Amino acid sequence: MGAREATETLLMWASVGGGPAVLCDVLRLLRAKRARIGRVLYLMQAEGMPLPAKADLGDVELEQVFVPLSDPTHHTVIHEAVRARVLPRLRSLDGVLHINVSAGTPAMHAVWLVLHAGGAFPEGTRLWSAQRPKHGDSRIDPVEFPIRTYLAEIRRGAAANPSEAQYDPDCRSAARRYALETLARYARLPRAPLLLLGERGTGKTRLVETFVGHLKGRSNVVTVPCGTLDPNLAMSQLFGHVKGSFTGADKEHAGFLAQAQGGVLFLDEVQDLEARVQRQLVRVLQDPKRRFRPVGGTEEKEASAEIVCASHLSLEALRARLDTDLFDRVSLLLVEIPPLRECREDLREDWQRVWREARSSGELPQDAPWNGAMAQALGKSPLSGNLRDLQRLALILMARATGGTGGRWLEEGLAEWQALQARFEAVERKDVQGEGDLGTGTWNERVEAFKQRLARAAHNEHGSYVAAAEALAVSERALREHAKGKKE
Numbered sequence: 001m002g003a004r005e006a007t008e009t010l011l012m013w014a015s016v017g018g019g020p021a022v023l024c025d026v027l028r029l030l031r032a033k034r035a036r037i038g039r040v041l042y043l044m045q046a047e048g049m050p051l052p053a054k055a056d057l058g059d060v061e062l063e064q065v066f067v068p069l070s071d072p073t074h075h076t077v078i079h080e081a082v083r084a085r086v087l088p089r090l091r092s093l094d095g096v097l098h099i100n101v102s103a104g105t106p107a108m109h110a111v112w113l114v115l116h117a118g119g120a121f122p123e124g125t126r127l128w129s130a131q132r133p134k135h136g137d138s139r140i141d142p143v144e145f146p147i148r149t150y151l152a153e154i155r156r157g158a159a160a161n162p163s164e165a166q167y168d169p170d171c172r173s174a175a176r177r178y179a180l181e182t183l184a185r186y187a188r189l190p191r192a193p194l195l196l197l198g199e200r201g202t203g204k205t206r207l208v209e210t211f212v213g214h215l216k217g218r219s220n221v222v223t224v225p226c227g228t229l230d231p232n233l234a235m236s237q238l239f240g241h242v243k244g245s246f247t248g249a250d251k252e253h254a255g256f257l258a259q260a261q262g263g264v265l266f267l268d269e270v271q272d273l274e275a276r277v278q279r280q281l282v283r284v285l286q287d288p289k290r291r292f293r294p295v296g297g298t299e300e301k302e303a304s305a306e307i308v309c310a311s312h313l314s315l316e317a318l319r320a321r322l323d324t325d326l327f328d329r330v331s332l333l334l335v336e337i338p339p340l341r342e343c344r345e346d347l348r349e350d351w352q353r354v355w356r357e358a359r360s361s362g363e364l365p366q367d368a369p370w371n372g373a374m375a376q377a378l379g380k381s382p383l384s385g386n387l388r389d390l391q392r393l394a395l396i397l398m399a400r401a402t403g404g405t406g407g408r409w410l411e412e413g414l415a416e417w418q419a420l421q422a423r424f425e426a427v428e429r430k431d432v433q434g435e436g437d438l439g440t441g442t443w444n445e446r447v448e449a450f451k452q453r454l455a456r457a458a459h460n461e462h463g464s465y466v467a468a469a470e471a472l473a474v475s476e477r478a479l480r481e482h483a484k485g486k487k488e
Helices: 002-007 019-032 075-085 105-115 150-160 174-187 206-214 236-241 275-285 315-321 323-328 344-358 371-378 387-401 408-432 443-462 465-472 476-482
Strands: 009-013 038-043 061-066 097-100 127-131 141-143 194-197 221-225 262-266 307-310 333-336
Touching: 002 174, 009 019, 019 038, 019 127, 019 141, 061 333, 075 105, 105 127, 174 194, 174 206, 174 333, 194 206, 206 221, 206 262, 206 307, 236 275, 275 323, 344 371, 344 387, 371 408, 443 465, 443 476, 465 476
Parallel strands: 009 038, 009 097, 038 061, 097 127, 194 307, 194 333, 221 262, 262 307
Antiparallel strands: 127 141
């Protein structure tokens, strides 16, 4: 058998009543269409269904896939079963996939079409409808179903980068589904600023770089972590500068906004921009042509760039940190990305994607480990770090699996993760509630204890002592001293 023959796969339900004969007929008809099927994924509703003889299959490999259905006429039952039992098996396919959609109930036919329209199958998948009329010869016809949804658009982008952990747009939890559907609607609007809010670790950056960029049809996404901008050079870093505009400007610099020409400028943690940069950004946003003036320049330039902002702060806290005009403009379209603890129905699939991205050795299992203990641990954990908690779990398990710890690596790794989670959660509670109590001793000693808590909490909320001092109208030196437990 040639290499091409071995890579083409047929996927179909076992026909109740006609099973083996229908399968063999489909294989014969597809050969006549020049398909070279080397493997069949044969979906069986019940164990013990009849199979074709090996002689009838020839050199075609038959793989039985048991997919129990409580009701083969119920679309949701079929859809969930196929997602859980069939789609994971298709990730490793490296050749053409053929699907015979005609075997089974009408509801089964519909599910194949829905999944195909949503981009659930590998690129290049071909759908077929085999007919066995009472009179005349059997035939098989291609099914042309060109309808595409935003699910298909996003999945095509994800398929191009299979090693990256990305949210499945066809998610199970209501909270995430609402957020992603809203994001899909908003992302299609040209020249409309977009604001994403969500806790740290909810994957906002990955969503913008994949989901938003793909839906806007702009592959060039320039990501700017605003907290990393040099306060003295932020204007130049963002808007560029002309040669000679300041000491050290020995050549012209384009800036991030110009680099995002024709693409997306993503301002991550936008609240960390200093005040004068925020004011300049207001000028860019209020101009439909996105005009801006580089530092030292006398003429304005245009940047055909979409602007997306994100923050881990609440809407109220972000409003207090941003220039009023800037807040009004970036918050016109708001999407809140829910934390993982509100999307536990998606946890197993999130875990699978995180595992695949973190998997660094062929010795590690391709499918993420899963058992009752892990399901219970993830179901109870507050997951305050969101995807980072899953990344920590993956790395711990991988370290134990490759570290020669024996057959108990999963059990021991899960226990290690739970112990670490408890420590991180204790730190998180202290950040929210304040460290310890209000101290002991005199009134002044207790006031100093409170100031220390306030200084540390402000630093955590605002990301730096500079930003915290500006928000609290206090000197940076005083804030640092109080955080150390010393008087100014």
